[in-house]
Amino acid sequence: MTATTVDTVDPQVVRTARPTPARIPTTRILAVELRKSFDTRSGFWLMASIAILSVVATGATILFAPDSELDYEAFATAIGFPMAVILPIIAALSVTSEWSQRTGLTSFTLVPHRSRVIGAKLAVTIGVGVVSMLLAAAIGAVGNVVGTAITGTDTIWNVSATELSYIVLGNVLGMLVGFMLGVLLRNSAGAIVGYFVYGFALPPLTFLLAQSQEWFEKAQPWVDFNFAQGNLFNGSMSGDQWAQLGVTTLVWLVIPLVVGLRMVLRSEVK
Amino acid sequence: MIKVESLTKRYGGFTAVDDVTFTARAGRVTGFLGPNGAGKSTTMRIMVGLTPASSGIAEVSGRRFADLPNPGLEVGVLLDASAQHAGRTGREILTIAQRTMGLPARRVDEMLDRVSLTPSEAGRRVRNYSLGMRQRLGIATALLGDPEVLILDEPANGLDPAGIRWMRDLLRGYADQGGTVLLSSHLLHEIEVIADDLVVIGQGRIVAQGTKAELLAAAGTLVRTRDVPTLARALVDADLEFSQTTDALRVDADPDVVGDLALAAGVALTELRAADGAGLEEMFLELTSETQRESIREGAAA
Structure with a gap:
C-alpha cells in the first residue's frame, strides 16, 4: 500500500450548489438487501444449503423409504424438515447481522429510515422463503418421478395445490417467527437459540402438558402457536383452526414483532 | 455545513452530551477534539441519526439527517472502520454502498484507487484487513457519493505515519474544494496539523472553540x-x-x-x-486529567 497525495486526485473546481438528489427508491433497497443475503460466505452457504439439503433429503427418501410409501407426500415431509430449520435462521440473521456485525452503522446512515431497511429485509425474507420452497417442491417432484421409476411403483401425487400452499404458509410463518426474534433480540446467537427453543424444545413440553393437564389440552389450540401452525401441515384447515391460527399468530408473532420494530426504530445503533 | 444547536443526550442520570453548540463551515476542516469518553462519538452518532438526541438540533446542509433523500450523496460518514461484516470483501462493501446510492459501478474502482487499496486487497475479506486498511476502506465508502460534507470519527486511528500524511492531504484538498470536513480525535497533535477550526469537548461540554489561530494565539x-x-x-x-x-x-x-x-x-x-499551542495543550491535559484513570505524575502539576 502506498500513500498518494491529493495531486493525483481528479482536479475539481470549487463546488457549486447542486440539485437535491432523488429519494432512494424502494426497489433499490430491496435489491441491495437481496444482495446482502448472498454476498457473505455464511449467507451464501445458508442459501445453498436449502438446495443441497433438499437434494439430500430427496435422495434419503428414495433410499430409505419403503416402496409402498414412496409418494410425493413422503418427499414433501422429508424436505420440509430442513426447510423449517434453515429458513427461520436466514430470516433472523438478515436482521441481527446489522447489529452483531455492526453493519447497521453503514446501512442506517445510507438509508436513514430504518423502517425502509427492515421492511425491505422482511420482503426479501418472505420472497427468499417462497422461492426456496418452490425450488424444494420441484426437487421433491423430480425425486418422486425418479424414485418411483427406480422402484417401478406408481408415481403418486398426493399433495394438492391447496396443501402445498398451506405448507408454504406454515413455513413463512416459521420464517416470520425467526424474523420477529431477530428484531426483538438483535443478536444472532440469541435469535437462533430462541428459535430452536420455540420450534423444537417447546413442542414436546406442551405435548406433555396437554397429556397430563386437561385444562391445557382444551386451551392449547388457542394459546399454542406451534400447535395451531402444525395444523397447516396436516393438509386441511377448518374454520376453527383458522381462527386459532389467527389468534395465536396475533399474540405470539404480530404483537412481539410490533414491539420489536418499535425498539429497532428508536434504539441506538452503535 | 454542519450545524449543531444545544444538543443534549442523557442516559438516565448521566449526561453524555451537554448543551453542545457549534458549526462546521464549508471550505474548512473542523477538528472535534476531546479525551476518550468526552462525548465526541455520541455527538457524531446523533448528527447522522443513529442515536436519538434528548434535546437540541443537528443539521447537515440545512436539513436533519433523516430528511436527506439520499444521504450518501450529501454526507460521507465514517464512524467506525471496524463496523463491517467480516465476511464481505472490501470491494463488496463498496459495491453495496454504490448500489444503495445508485451510482455507476466504476465509482467503486475509482474509490479503491483513490484510497490506494490494490485490486487484490479489495478482493480480500475484511476480517483479514489491518486497521489501517479498514480506515482506507471506510474513507472510500464515505467519499463514494462525492458528498459535500464529511463526518469522520477518529479516521487516523491505525494509520501509519505515511497514511496519516495521506489522510491529511486528502482532507485538506477536500476542504479546499469547498467541502465541509468534521473529524474527531483524542490526539491534539494529530488534529493540530490538519484542522482550521477546533471544537474542544470534555465531559460532554464544549470547553473551547474557534479557529486554530485564535486558540493558539491565546496561548x-x-x-x-x-x-x-x-x-x-x-x-x-x-x-x-x-x-x-x-x-x-x-x-x-x-x-x-x-x-x-x-x-x-x-x-x-x-x-x-x-x-504556540501550549495553552491549548495545557487545557487539553487538564481536561484529560479530570477523567483519566492514572494519577497525575508528581511534579507535573505545581
Missing part, C-alpha cells in the same frame, strides 16, 4: 529561568496570570511584556518565546 508566553521564585513574584506584582509547568512558566501576556518584567526584576532568562 501567551513560555518563559524559563533558573530563578523561578523571583520571576513568579514579579509576575504576581504585575498582576499577570501565569501557571507553572515542570521547569517553565506560562504567562498570559506577550513575550515583550514578560521580557521587560524579567529585566526589571533582574532575573536571567534561559528561554523566552510565544507558547
Whole structure:
C-alpha cells in the first residue's frame, strides 16, 4: 500500500450548489438487501444449503423409504424438515447481522429510515422463503418421478395445490417467527437459540402438558402457536383452526414483532 | 455545513452530551477534539441519526439527517472502520454502498484507487484487513457519493505515519474544494496539523472553540529561568496570570511584556518565546486529567 497525495486526485473546481438528489427508491433497497443475503460466505452457504439439503433429503427418501410409501407426500415431509430449520435462521440473521456485525452503522446512515431497511429485509425474507420452497417442491417432484421409476411403483401425487400452499404458509410463518426474534433480540446467537427453543424444545413440553393437564389440552389450540401452525401441515384447515391460527399468530408473532420494530426504530445503533 | 444547536443526550442520570453548540463551515476542516469518553462519538452518532438526541438540533446542509433523500450523496460518514461484516470483501462493501446510492459501478474502482487499496486487497475479506486498511476502506465508502460534507470519527486511528500524511492531504484538498470536513480525535497533535477550526469537548461540554489561530494565539508566553521564585513574584506584582509547568512558566501576556518584567526584576532568562499551542495543550491535559484513570505524575502539576 502506498500513500498518494491529493495531486493525483481528479482536479475539481470549487463546488457549486447542486440539485437535491432523488429519494432512494424502494426497489433499490430491496435489491441491495437481496444482495446482502448472498454476498457473505455464511449467507451464501445458508442459501445453498436449502438446495443441497433438499437434494439430500430427496435422495434419503428414495433410499430409505419403503416402496409402498414412496409418494410425493413422503418427499414433501422429508424436505420440509430442513426447510423449517434453515429458513427461520436466514430470516433472523438478515436482521441481527446489522447489529452483531455492526453493519447497521453503514446501512442506517445510507438509508436513514430504518423502517425502509427492515421492511425491505422482511420482503426479501418472505420472497427468499417462497422461492426456496418452490425450488424444494420441484426437487421433491423430480425425486418422486425418479424414485418411483427406480422402484417401478406408481408415481403418486398426493399433495394438492391447496396443501402445498398451506405448507408454504406454515413455513413463512416459521420464517416470520425467526424474523420477529431477530428484531426483538438483535443478536444472532440469541435469535437462533430462541428459535430452536420455540420450534423444537417447546413442542414436546406442551405435548406433555396437554397429556397430563386437561385444562391445557382444551386451551392449547388457542394459546399454542406451534400447535395451531402444525395444523397447516396436516393438509386441511377448518374454520376453527383458522381462527386459532389467527389468534395465536396475533399474540405470539404480530404483537412481539410490533414491539420489536418499535425498539429497532428508536434504539441506538452503535 | 454542519450545524449543531444545544444538543443534549442523557442516559438516565448521566449526561453524555451537554448543551453542545457549534458549526462546521464549508471550505474548512473542523477538528472535534476531546479525551476518550468526552462525548465526541455520541455527538457524531446523533448528527447522522443513529442515536436519538434528548434535546437540541443537528443539521447537515440545512436539513436533519433523516430528511436527506439520499444521504450518501450529501454526507460521507465514517464512524467506525471496524463496523463491517467480516465476511464481505472490501470491494463488496463498496459495491453495496454504490448500489444503495445508485451510482455507476466504476465509482467503486475509482474509490479503491483513490484510497490506494490494490485490486487484490479489495478482493480480500475484511476480517483479514489491518486497521489501517479498514480506515482506507471506510474513507472510500464515505467519499463514494462525492458528498459535500464529511463526518469522520477518529479516521487516523491505525494509520501509519505515511497514511496519516495521506489522510491529511486528502482532507485538506477536500476542504479546499469547498467541502465541509468534521473529524474527531483524542490526539491534539494529530488534529493540530490538519484542522482550521477546533471544537474542544470534555465531559460532554464544549470547553473551547474557534479557529486554530485564535486558540493558539491565546496561548501567551513560555518563559524559563533558573530563578523561578523571583520571576513568579514579579509576575504576581504585575498582576499577570501565569501557571507553572515542570521547569517553565506560562504567562498570559506577550513575550515583550514578560521580557521587560524579567529585566526589571533582574532575573536571567534561559528561554523566552510565544507558547504556540501550549495553552491549548495545557487545557487539553487538564481536561484529560479530570477523567483519566492514572494519577497525575508528581511534579507535573505545581
